[in-house]
Amino acid sequence: xxxxxxxxxxxxxxxxLAGFVINGLFGKRMPKAAVAAIACLLPAGSLALSIVAxxxxxxxxxxxxxxxxSWIHTDTINVGFTLRVDALSAxxxxxxxxxxxxxxxxxxxxxxEDEGFARFxxxxxxxxxxxLILVLGDSxxxxxxxxxxxxxxxxxxxxxxxxxxxxxxxxxxxxxxxxVGDFGFILGMLTLLGLSGTLTFTGLEAWVKDYAKRPDVMAxxxxxxxxxxxxxxxxxxxxxxPLHVWLPDAMAGPTPVSALIHAATMVTAxxxxxxxxxxxxxxxPGAMDVIVMIGAGTAMLAAVIAVxxxxxxxxxxxxxxxxxxxxxxxxxxxxxxTGMFHVTTHAFFKALLFLGAGAVIHALHGEQDIRKMGGxxxxxxxxxxxxxxxxxxxxxxxxxxxxxSKDLILTSVGAHEGAAFQGAWLMLVGxxxxxxxxxxxxxxxxxxxTPADPEAHPHAPGITMMAxxxxxxxxxxxxxxxxxTHMHHALEQVWGATALEKTTAFADAHHKxxxxxWAVFFCGALLSFVLYGLRRDWVEEFVRGETGRGLHKLxxxxxxxxxxxxxxxxxxxxxxxxxxxxIVDRILIDAVLVGGPARLAYGxxxxxxxxxxxxxxxxxxxxxxxxxxxxxWLAWRFLx
Amino acid sequence: xxxxxxxxxxxxxxxxxxALSRRNLLIVLMSIELMLNGVNIALVGFARHWQAADVxxxxxxxxxxxxxxxxxxxxxxxxxAMFRNKRTVDTGxxxxxxx
Numbered sequence: 131x132x133x134x135x136x137x138x139x140x141x142x143x144x145x146x147l148a149g150f151v152i153n154g155l156f157g158k159r160m161p162k163a164a165v166a167a168i169a170c171l172l173p174a175g176s177l178a179l180s181i182v183a184x185x186x187x188x189x190x191x192x193x194x195x196x197x198x199x200s201w202i203h204t205d206t207i208n209v210g211f212t213l214r215v216d217a218l219s220a221x222x223x224x225x226x227x228x229x230x231x232x233x234x235x236x237x238x239x240x241x242x243e244d245e246g247f248a249r250f251x252x253x254x255x256x257x258x259x260x261x262l263i264l265v266l267g268d269s270x271x272x273x274x275x276x277x278x279x280x281x282x283x284x285x286x287x288x289x290x291x292x293x294x295x296x297x298x299x300x301x302x303x304x305x306x307x308x309x310v311g312d313f314g315f316i317l318g319m320l321t322l323l324g325l326s327g328t329l330t331f332t333g334l335e336a337w338v339k340d341y342a343k344r345p346d347v348m349a350x351x352x353x354x355x356x357x358x359x360x361x362x363x364x365x366x367x368x369x370x371x372p373l374h375v376w377l378p379d380a381m382a383g384p385t386p387v388s389a390l391i392h393a394a395t396m397v398t399a400x401x402x403x404x405x406x407x408x409x410x411x412x413x414x415p416g417a418m419d420v421i422v423m424i425g426a427g428t429a430m431l432a433a434v435i436a437v438x439x440x441x442x443x444x445x446x447x448x449x450x451x452x453x454x455x456x457x458x459x460x461x462x463x464x465x466x467x468t469g470m471f472h473v474t475t476h477a478f479f480k481a482l483l484f485l486g487a488g489a490v491i492h493a494l495h496g497e498q499d500i501r502k503m504g505g506x507x508x509x510x511x512x513x514x515x516x517x518x519x520x521x522x523x524x525x526x527x528x529x530x531x532x533x534x535s536k537d538l539i540l541t542s543v544g545a546h547e548g549a550a551f552q553g554a555w556l557m558l559v560g561x562x563x564x565x566x567x568x569x570x571x572x573x574x575x576x577x578x579x580t581p582a583d584p585e586a587h588p589h590a591p592g593i594t595m596m597a598x599x600x601x602x603x604x605x606x607x608x609x610x611x612x613x614x615t616h617m618h619h620a621l622e623q624v625w626g627a628t629a630l631e632k633t634t635a636f637a638d639a640h641h642k643x644x645x646x647x648w649a650v651f652f653c654g655a656l657l658s659f660v661l662y663g664l665r666r667d668w669v670e671e672f673v674r675g676e677t678g679r680g681l682h683k684l685x686x687x688x689x690x691x692x693x694x695x696x697x698x699x700x701x702x703x704x705x706x707x708x709x710x711x712x713i714v715d716r717i718l719i720d721a722v723l724v725g726g727p728a729r730l731a732y733g734x735x736x737x738x739x740x741x742x743x744x745x746x747x748x749x750x751x752x753x754x755x756x757x758x759x760x761x762x763w764l765a766w767r768f769l770x
Numbered sequence: 771x772x773x774x775x776x777x778x779x780x781x782x783x784x785x786x787x788x789a790l791s792r793r794n795l796l797i798v799l800m801s802i803e804l805m806l807n808g809v810n811i812a813l814v815g816f817a818r819h820w821q822a823a824d825v826x827x828x829x830x831x832x833x834x835x836x837x838x839x840x841x842x843x844x845x846x847x848x849x850x851a852m853f854r855n856k857r858t859v860d861t862g863x864x865x866x867x868x869x
Contacts, residue, residue: 744868746798746861751790 132194135186138179139196139213142223143266145172145179146258153255157248169251170234173258177227184220191623192216195268202271209329214268217620218405221470222265225477229394230258232598236485237386239595240492250290250384257283261395265402269330270319273403277315277367280396281308287391288383300382307376311366318359325356335409342413354414360407361421364400368454371428375692377451381443385488388443393450393484394477401457401469408466408625419550422462422543426554426561429455431689433564437571438685441498442487445572449524450480452561456539459554463542465628467621471614472539475531478609479523482602486517489595490576493588500575507577509588512596514577519603521573523610525566526651534610536562537640537647544639545630555639559646566654574662774815782808795852795859799845806838 149172157165186194193216202209215223234254241250260283264276281304289301323329326337342349364370369377380392391397404411404421411418429452436448453476460468491498493510507514523532540562544555622628630636661669672678684690743749785808788801810831817827853859 742868744865746864747790747793749867754786754790 131182131186132190135179135183135194135215136196139183139194139215139266142176142179142183142227143213143259143262145175146255146262148172149255150252150259153248154252157252160248162242162247165248165251166238169255170231170238172255173227173231173234176258176262177224177231180220180223180227183215184224187215187217187220206327207323207329209269209271211272212268212330213263213266213272214331215266216624218402218470218624219265221474221617221620222402223262225474226258226261226265226395229477229481229602230261230390232601233386233390233394233481233485236389236488236595236598237384239592240386240488241384244384246290250287253283253286253290254387254390257287257391257396261399264399268332270322270334271329273406274315274319277363277399278312280391280399281305281312281367284308284380284391284396287387288380290383290387294382297382300376300379304376304380307373308366311363311373314359314362314366316363318356318361318363321356321359325352331406334407338409338413350414350416353410354417357407357410357414357417358420360403360410361400361417364403364458365424366400367403368397368400368458369428369451370400370424370455370458371431372691374428374432374451375695378444378447378688381441381447385443385484385491388447389481389484389488392447393480397450397454398457398473398477401454401461401473404458404461405466405470405624411461411466412464412625418462418464419548422459422554423550425455425458425460425462426543426557427455428452429459429561430557430564433561433568434685435688436568437564438682440501442490442500442503442572442576443484443498445500445568446480446483446487449483449565449568450476452565453480453524456536456558456561459543459558460539462554463539463546463551463630465538465542465630466625467618467628468535468539468542470621471617472535474613474617475523475535475606475609478602479520479530479532479606482516482520482599482606483524485595485599485602486513486520489513489591489599490517490588492591492595500572503576503581504579505577505581506588509581510590513590513599516596516599516603517577518573519606521569523606525569525655526562526647527655528648528651529607529611531606531608531610531613533647533651534614537643538614540643540647541636541640542630544643545633545636547635559650562647563650563654566651567658570655570658571662574659578663771815771819774818775812778808778812778815780808781805781811784808793861795849795861795864798861799842799849802845803838803842806834810834 149168152168153160153165183194193214195212195214197210197212199211200208201211234251237250237254241247244250257280260276260279262276264273264280267273267276285301285305288304289298292298292301319329322334326334326341328334328337338353341347341353366373377392377397381388383392411421432448432451432455436445436452439445439448453472457469457472457476460466460472490503490506490510490513493506493513494503497503519530523530526533526536540555540558543551543558546552673682687693782805785801785804785806788804789798792798792801813827813831813834817831820827849859852864856864858864
């Protein structure tokens, strides 16, 4: 099994790449069925090979590596095209290929009418390839290749319907905001390279462990620098404060893209990176304080914003930002299992919610405003059941997948002492309450009540769309209880047993967190159900009132973060660019450096042309005099 | 010797003056012939003065005569072509090269 896995490991990212090449080059001339078959079967092949790799890992008991092809080979750095599967990356490739394949199948139904059918699947396959390289790469450099690759695909797919300028702008925004984070990632990588001279994960792990033992350096302080720089990269990719602004706008892309890239896989790359670099982060408690505050802050902020959104995809987008904050808070507790566990359950239930939202939008012919929905539980009961399963998991309903992972995060954060972690714990509890509130609000408004438009006849989605939903709904319900202990054992191979879980503080925090989780779920859901299901006039009255109106405006406008960036960053950059364009380009280069010599030649020519009368006699006389003068000078020079 | 050179200089100067002062292209061409002949006289004079065994001066003269004949042929052809186009051979009116 191990040999087979080693031989086929490279095929895992290469199969989707082949799909990208075939559909990208010939997709337009092939029938849609062939395009769909290629696009879905190749990722499914990756899924099968991922299972092979997972089994091999299980049997071998250690990481499986493949491909020793040298890539960058100099005196100071040595990087190869090497893939490596350990428990952590095995988990991720199973999520990426598993959820990815389901979403490919779903997309057949969702995108069937679209003109860019083949292009869509080509991009989606390219994304799979890049994401798998990100996850499987055995060095930061190879990870960065995938990191940039998924960024590119994200850009291409957000702007998929690029003939609407709004979508193209959203794509650009995502790309540019991600560049800011990527710059931090590069700096972090270079810092590590400068310090240690290696960028492979195994090499770095050995070096960090050595470095921490040296008595002559303050390892906790020095290592915090690359840890925080890499975290800046994670902030960009995983939409954390202050780089969270691109993700809600990314909903401009087709809904399967939102589900796969902007909820289940790509945005969790930052969390995965922290897990991959766990040996570094475990040694820098100062940096962890920063990360837990940013994570909890993001979770809180995004959850509050989600309450006032009316676009179903925007609600889910902010909820994704919020849940990513949870994951980072979990990672910051140094109990890395928590974050990865939440990555897994979140991939199930958020993909389910997005695909369910996509089915709703599809059924209502493109309507995304929840105020224009309503009463859909009656017309599409199966879809409602699936959506409810996802919603309950998101809310952290006891027993669902989300409950287990969220509870573990709360416990691990709460088990730490110190103001940062205790503050973060309170914020996360608050966020869990708000999450239950806004999820219930969405469920009630979309599925209960009376249809906003009684004439509309929602058409139920087909089998290719419903089958993936069924699988994801099942995973959202049982994924938590079924996977927790398995994942716990498997991932311990990567980062060893976590000392935190053995402490009494952990046990105390566990009791506290479980109780609080139950309480906030029921309170949040109940309050929301009462307000939006039974007494919506109370809400409307509050929003009409003086304080309510201002508050609602502030939240609905996302705390004006976009506007603040617009005036503090975008506008100065635009003004600076305009100034540079006018002063440097127009005046210095065009007018002085290029136009200057031209105008000089023109002016001199204008002066000299007066001597050129065109009269033959004058020219001849001038020539004769010139000859005489020359001869005279020569005579004077050589004879005198 | 001096007499030959004086004659040569006089004829060359007459040719130069004619070439510069006359406006009719035909006469300008004839004046240029005069200049060439002035040079020829000087060359013959020098050749005779030095009495060189390999007579390069005489050869030069013959060479110049041949070239001058060719030049007259081409020059006349140009003047005729120009007359056909412009209906004039007056240098004062031929100012196409004015800048």
